Amino acid sequence: MSSETASLPATIIPAMDGSALYVVDDVTVKPGAGEAFLDAYMARYVPGAQARGLRLVSRLVSPPVWLQDQSNRLLFVWAAAGAGDVWASKFAGRTDPLLAAWWASEAAPYIESRSRSVFSDAAHIGALGDV
Amino acid sequence: MFEVLKLIELVPELSAGDREGFRRSLQAATAALPGVQRPLLEPVSPGGFNAGDFIWRVAFPDEPSARRALASTAWQAAEANLLGDRACIQRLEQVAFANGTRGGVSPQRGVYRVALFCANRAPSAERLTRFAAETQAMPRYIRSIRSWQLAATCEAAGSRPWTHVWEQEYEDSTGLTGAYMMHPYHWAHIDRWFDPEWPEWLVDPTLCHAFCEVTAPVIASGSDAERVVTRV
Numbered sequence: 001m002s003s004e005t006a007s008l009p010a011t012i013i014p015a016m017d018g019s020a021l022y023v024v025d026d027v028t029v030k031p032g033a034g035e036a037f038l039d040a041y042m043a044r045y046v047p048g049a050q051a052r053g054l055r056l057v058s059r060l061v062s063p064p065v066w067l068q069d070q071s072n073r074l075l076f077v078w079a080a081a082g083a084g085d086v087w088a089s090k091f092a093g094r095t096d097p098l099l100a101a102w103w104a105s106e107a108a109p110y111i112e113s114r115s116r117s118v119f120s121d122a123a124h125i126g127a128l129g130d131v
Numbered sequence: 132m133f134e135v136l137k138l139i140e141l142v143p144e145l146s147a148g149d150r151e152g153f154r155r156s157l158q159a160a161t162a163a164l165p166g167v168q169r170p171l172l173e174p175v176s177p178g179g180f181n182a183g184d185f186i187w188r189v190a191f192p193d194e195p196s197a198r199r200a201l202a203s204t205a206w207q208a209a210e211a212n213l214l215g216d217r218a219c220i221q222r223l224e225q226v227a228f229a230n231g232t233r234g235g236v237s238p239q240r241g242v243y244r245v246a247l248f249c250a251n252r253a254p255s256a257e258r259l260t261r262f263a264a265e266t267q268a269m270p271r272y273i274r275s276i277r278s279w280q281l282a283a284t285c286e287a288a289g290s291r292p293w294t295h296v297w298e299q300e301y302e303d304s305t306g307l308t309g310a311y312m313m314h315p316y317h318w319a320h321i322d323r324w325f326d327p328e329w330p331e332w333l334v335d336p337t338l339c340h341a342f343c344e345v346t347a348p349v350i351a352s353g354s355d356a357e358r359v360v361t362r363v
Contacts (some may be wrong), residue, residue: 021319083313083315083318084313086318086319087312087318090318090322090326093326093327093328094325094326094327094336095336099327099328100327100328103327103328114330115330116323116328116329116330118315118318118319118320120315125315128315129272129314129315129316131309131310131313131314
């Protein structure tokens with residue numbers, strides 16, 4: 001299924017609960033590579049991340065048009081129920097050579113720059129640090 | 132201060148009696164090292180990885196005194212007989228380090244933890260400096276860390292050419308397995324240096340994490356600790 005025609009892929013589960021943590025991939029792709037990267041990410045990365053326990057809750061594209069000679073920015077927002085789930089996903093992937101190869105070899109040709117961050121709702125900061 | 136640390140893994144087939152004999156012999160040889168300070172030889176607690184069976188650690192006032200002690204005839208013989216015995220030793224992870232950055236005050240008893248890292252992924256000077264600064268800031272946020280030291284190695288051997296030694300002391304094991312592991316500064320911030328999925332990835336996934344119960348200060352104590360306190 002092309003990402004262009006997909007209204008809501010089955011892999012995306014809407015956020016509707018109190019998930020405390022969000023792991024966000026913020027990717028600026030090379031000019032014209034936005035849609036191809038989205039397809040590759042959905043096909044090659046998403047199933048593994050879901051198997052490691054994360055839930056894809058949104059995939060945002062800016063600007064909301066596939067640019068041909070300029071760069072799109074894509075945000076992939078993953079949800080985890082808590083610190084234990086974040087650690088579990090990390091440990092599951094840390095020694096997986098295929099995961100490192102995804103970022104280093106498969107995804108790299110599409111990417112101009114990227115960052116990853118972990119967010120929580122501001123209201124949860126006190127509780128998260130009270131350990 | 133010049134410090135030497137070994138994580139010692141014995142061959143699995145060694146009997147309980149032989150293990151105890153090994154420990155006693157190494158303990159006696161360590162105590163006899165001229166000028167040794169705060170010698171430590173303790174069995175590791177469950178829950179580490181690449182931890183081995185024993186943590187061995189010694190400190191000396193400076194590198195020359197360490198070199199003299201470790202070159203002494205008595206220690207050379209003991210090291211060859213105990214740590215050089217391939218029928219007894221399964222694996223050794225070894226580091227020496229001097230003048231690490233440290234802070235806090237060691238509890239009189241509690242839990243000592245050491246991690247050995249190999250920062251081998253694009254280790255530019257800028258990245259290493261930032262990694263060290265952020266690691267040294269952990270005790271400002273994770274209050275269960277009573278004392279700590281981060282040091283670059285000057286010698287290393289074992290599974291990896293270890294580049295960093297990261298030590299902490301806690302009042303008890305929950306300070307390590309609870310607060311240290313579960314604080315967001317750890318899993319949402321400092322861990323990006325360790326995670327192959329993050330652009331900042333710096334540290335080889337193979338690392339050592341070992342801890343043990345202790346009945347005396349290990350990293351710092353008394354006036355020498357107070358001089359280097361950086362907690363806020």
